[in-house]
Amino acid sequence: DGTQLHAEVFGREDAPTLVLAHGWTENLTYWAYQIRELAPDVRIVAYDLRGHDRSDRAANGDYSPARFGEDVEAVLAATVPPGERAVIAGHSLGAMSIAAFAEHHDVEARVRAAALLNTGVDHLLAESELIRLPHFATAFAESVSRRAFLGSRAPLPKVSSPAQHAMIRYLAFGPAASPAQVAFYERMLIACPPDVRADVGSAIADLDLLHALANLTVPTLVMAGDRDRLTPPSHARRIGEALPNLARLEILRDTGHMGPLERPREFSAALRGLALSTAGSEATIG
Numbered sequence: 001d002g003t004q005l006h007a008e009v010f011g012r013e014d015a016p017t018l019v020l021a022h023g024w025t026e027n028l029t030y031w032a033y034q035i036r037e038l039a040p041d042v043r044i045v046a047y048d049l050r051g052h053d054r055s056d057r058a059a060n061g062d063y064s065p066a067r068f069g070e071d072v073e074a075v076l077a078a079t080v081p082p083g084e085r086a087v088i089a090g091h092s093l094g095a096m097s098i099a100a101f102a103e104h105h106d107v108e109a110r111v112r113a114a115a116l117l118n119t120g121v122d123h124l125l126a127e128s129e130l131i132r133l134p135h136f137a138t139a140f141a142e143s144v145s146r147r148a149f150l151g152s153r154a155p156l157p158k159v160s161s162p163a164q165h166a167m168i169r170y171l172a173f174g175p176a177a178s179p180a181q182v183a184f185y186e187r188m189l190i191a192c193p194p195d196v197r198a199d200v201g202s203a204i205a206d207l208d209l210l211h212a213l214a215n216l217t218v219p220t221l222v223m224a225g226d227r228d229r230l231t232p233p234s235h236a237r238r239i240g241e242a243l244p245n246l247a248r249l250e251i252l253r254d255t256g257h258m259g260p261l262e263r264p265r266e267f268s269a270a271l272r273g274l275a276l277s278t279a280g281s282e283a284t285i286g
Contacts, residue, residue, distance in 0.1 A: 001062060005071060006054035007047035007079055011039035016279045017086040018271065019075060020046040021094030023118075024200055025192040026185070027053035030091065033264030034271060042275050045079045045086070049093065051196035053188075063196070063203045068093070069100025076110045085112040087275045089221075091260055092231065093200070095119035096207060103212035113247070113278040115221040115271060118228055118259045120235030121209040125150075127234055150201030155194045160186055174227040174256035181261050210242055219247040221274050223267065225255030247274065 008028060018038065022030040028046040035044055048055035050071055051063060058067070072088070080086045088111050090098045095116040101107070107114075120127070157164060160183065168189065169182050220243050224236035233251045240249040250270065252263055260267040 001067065001070075002059040003050050003071075004056045005047055005050060005075060007045055007075060009079065010035050010044040010046070011042055013043055015041060015043045016275050017080050017084060018042045018044050018275050019079065019086045019088040020044060021072065021075075021088070021090040021097055022046070022049060022052070023090075023092030023094050024204070025052070025189045025197055026091070027188055027191070029053075030185070030188065031260065032184075034260060034268050037264065037268035038272055038275075041272055042087075045075065047075050047079075049097070051200065052192060057193070057196060058199075061199070063200045065096060065100040065204060065207055065209065066104070068097035069102075069104060072097050072101035073105050073110070080110070085110060087111070087113045087115070087271075087278065089115035089117060089271055089274075090119065091117045092119050092257065093204065096121060096204060096209065099209040099212045099216065102215040103209065107216055107218060111218050113219045113221070113274050114216060115223070115274055116236075116239060117223050117267065118225060118231055118257050119239070120207070120231040121213065121239060122207060123235075124207055124231070125205060127232055128230060150198075150205050152201070153194050153198040156190050158190060160190075171229060172257045174225055174254050174262055176254045177256065177258065177262045181258070185258060185261060210238065213239060213242040214244060217244050219245050219274070219278055221247045221270055222249045223259060223270060224251045225257065225259050225262070226251050226253050227255055228257045228259075230257040 020031045022028055027048050031046050051057045088098055096119060098114055099121045168186050173182055222236050222240050224233045226233055240246050255262050
């Protein structure tokens with residue numbers, strides 16, 4: 001649609017390609033741990049989602065899940081060498097983008113394996129644990145989450161405070177996350193334009209892509225955290241049940257929504273294993 005996306009390439013040019021799609025309010029530096037750990041073994045393509053960091057804002061204001069799926073197709077077409085299929089991994093919104101890509105594209109023509117990390121593809125508000133209320137108040141909790149969290153256009157303070165740091169830790173991290181990891185994400189969140197944050201949040205509030213997983217026929221890794229308040233483990237289990245080719249489902253203890261930041265060794269090892277174990281299944285295309 002005319003929106004220019006920023007991507008960067010790391011690692012060995014002669015190695016299998018791993019494409020990394022970050023989550024809502026993040027940017028490609030979110031993958032710093034994985035880039036450092038995996039660059040000796042794989043060719044890494046990391047890109048900024050539309051409206052985030054160095055990628056353009058949506059040319060027509062389109063932040064729909066379907067458009068994020070088209071961006072996945074565009075990145076794969078532009079960055080994966082001819083005749084090669086990539087492994088693609090997404091965190092949160094990045095994983096939702098992979099599901100949206102699968103809904104309308106021939107997955108196996110572009111991809112040989114996938115990883116869906118700390119994500120959900122439906123019932124995001126209904127199953128969120130941001131606000132704990134009795135069952136009869138579920139509708140109220142969903143309304144509050146939609147207006148005060150996903151769709152909020154309120155600017156964030158440019159300078160961190162103990163209160164803001166504590167809130168971000170509560171919303172997005174598990175108990176073992178270090179202050180530096182929380183601060184690292186906080187800088188990304190503050191830098192995300194408030195209108196983009198709100199438009200994307202509103203667009204995914206009613207996400208319903210469970211049916212699209214039937215098209216994700218390549219080996220797919222699913223990882224989640226047992227302390228994730230944004231996309232609790234119930235999402236990972238339902239995704240695992242819907243996938244036709246589940247490679248592995250892993251739910252890590254004492255881990256929140258920011259799994260690749262909180263548990264970098266475990267996530268990097270899982271992605272390395274997925275990329276290298278499926279390298280032998282590569283077939284010439286095109």
